[in-house]
Amino acid sequence: xxxxxxxxxxxxxxxxxxxxxxxxxxxxxxxxxxxxxxxxxxxxxxxxxxxxxxxxxxxxxxxxxxxxxxxxxxxxxxxxxxxxxxxxxxxxxxxxxxxxxxxxxxxxxxxxxxxxxxxxxxxxxxxxxxxxxxxxxxxxxxxxxxxxxxxxxxxxxxxxxxxxxxxxxxxxxxxxxxxxxxxxxxxxxxxxxxxxxxxxxxxxxxxxxxxxxxxxxxxxxxxxxxxxxxxxxxxxxxxxxxxxxxxxxxxxxxxxxxxxxxxxxxxxxxxxxxxxxxxxxxxxxxxxxxxxxxxxxxxxxxxxxxxxxxxxxxxxxxxxxxxxxxxxxxxxxxxxxxxxxxxxxxxxxxxxxxxxxxxxx
Numbered sequence: 001x002x003x004x005x006x007x008x009x010x011x012x013x014x015x016x017x018x019x020x021x022x023x024x025x026x027x028x029x030x031x032x033x034x035x036x037x038x039x040x041x042x043x044x045x046x047x048x049x050x051x052x053x054x055x056x057x058x059x060x061x062x063x064x065x066x067x068x069x070x071x072x073x074x075x076x077x078x079x080x081x082x083x084x085x086x087x088x089x090x091x092x093x094x095x096x097x098x099x100x101x102x103x104x105x106x107x108x109x110x111x112x113x114x115x116x117x118x119x120x121x122x123x124x125x126x127x128x129x130x131x132x133x134x135x136x137x138x139x140x141x142x143x144x145x146x147x148x149x150x151x152x153x154x155x156x157x158x159x160x161x162x163x164x165x166x167x168x169x170x171x172x173x174x175x176x177x178x179x180x181x182x183x184x185x186x187x188x189x190x191x192x193x194x195x196x197x198x199x200x201x202x203x204x205x206x207x208x209x210x211x212x213x214x215x216x217x218x219x220x221x222x223x224x225x226x227x228x229x230x231x232x233x234x235x236x237x238x239x240x241x242x243x244x245x246x247x248x249x250x251x252x253x254x255x256x257x258x259x260x261x262x263x264x265x266x267x268x269x270x271x272x273x274x275x276x277x278x279x280x281x282x283x284x285x286x287x288x289x290x291x292x293x294x295x296x297x298x299x300x301x302x303x304x305x306x307x308x309x310x311x312x313x314x315x316x317x318x319x320x321x322x323x324x325x326x327x328x329x330x331x332x333x334x335x336x337x338x339x340x341x342x343x344x345x346x347x348x349x350x351x352x353x354x355x356x357x358x359x360x361x
Contacts, residue, residue, distance in 0.1 A: 011111035016053055024050040069171035127248045129240030140274045144285025154245035156293045160300035163228045163260040170224035176258040181217045190319045200332040212346040216312040230258040234266040261310040269317035276337050282356040294353040307351045315342045
């Protein structure tokens with residue numbers, strides 16, 4: 001990145017007032033300071049700024065984090081998180097170098113302050129439609145229609161299409177597998193939210209389940225060729241249908257790249273969930289939708305390897321819908337049945353999507 005003198009000076013003036021003049025700047029470690037633009041200012045290369053305001057000299061160092069795959073710094077948002085945290089934390093520790101501000105470069109190389117932020121927000125377009133979970137509530141009570149089958153095919157076809165875009169970046173795949181087990185929003189975080197000894201489980205059962213998930217992490221972490229484009233949270237509350245099979249999706253989460261199984265299980269776990277609430281089995285219209293979804297996806301992608309990696313992703317999604325926090329009105333019998341599914345799926349080398357009821361026993 002080339003850093004322009006005019007952009008740095010404008011930024012300093014936005015912080016300290018119009019009377020600030022940038023005197024010199026150079027990369028840290030260089031002995032020659034200049035008033036000219038600095039070329040090749042890279043991520044992780046601090047830049048020394050010397051300025052003058054009201055006759056008083058001042059200096060500051062501006063730095064960024066370099067782009068690096070691995071160690072949890074893979075995404076722009078990861079690096080932003082670290083820098084935002086540093087700005088809030090540096091000034092609370094005695095003898096620590098003081099943080100003056102945190103900000104960002106825009107696409108034109110201009111600098112903007114974000115140091116006064118307390119909470120961040122997202123402004124996005126309004127999407128017309130009705131969440132897909134309303135369809136599932138109707139199917140649970142009244143059965144499936146031709147429109148429901150059409151929509152299940154549309155959803156699985158959409159995933160088949162986006163999953164065809166692959167990327168060669170082993171660190172990102174390994175992160176996805178690590179995150180599904182260890183992230184605060186995934187398996188370990190969800191299990192931490194469960195009661196210490198849930199009445200619907202045996203003592204120590206959650207610990208044993210977590211151990212099984214860690215074993216799956218080590219079985220899958222080398223399958224890096226599977227890294228593909230994903231939605232990341234493709235569940236019925238994040239899909240808005242309009243007329244027929246026309247839909248939009250909301251709230252893409254946890255990175256642009258991941259494992260196809262994450263999207264597949266986020267949706268299909270809900271066919272199981274709604275059916276179990278009704279009959280403790282996968283049956284009727286929900287069974288049809290589940291099997292149509294899987295069969296259409298496999299026919300379109302030929303990705304039968306999916307069935308050998310899907311277990312921990314199904315376990316995560318089942319733990320979410322069995323959660324006393326997220327679904328407080330479920331009976332213990334429903335929760336126990338869902339945990340039967342968790343343990344039986346984790347214990348099987350290859351998922352049999354035509355035998356879900358065997359996993360529920």
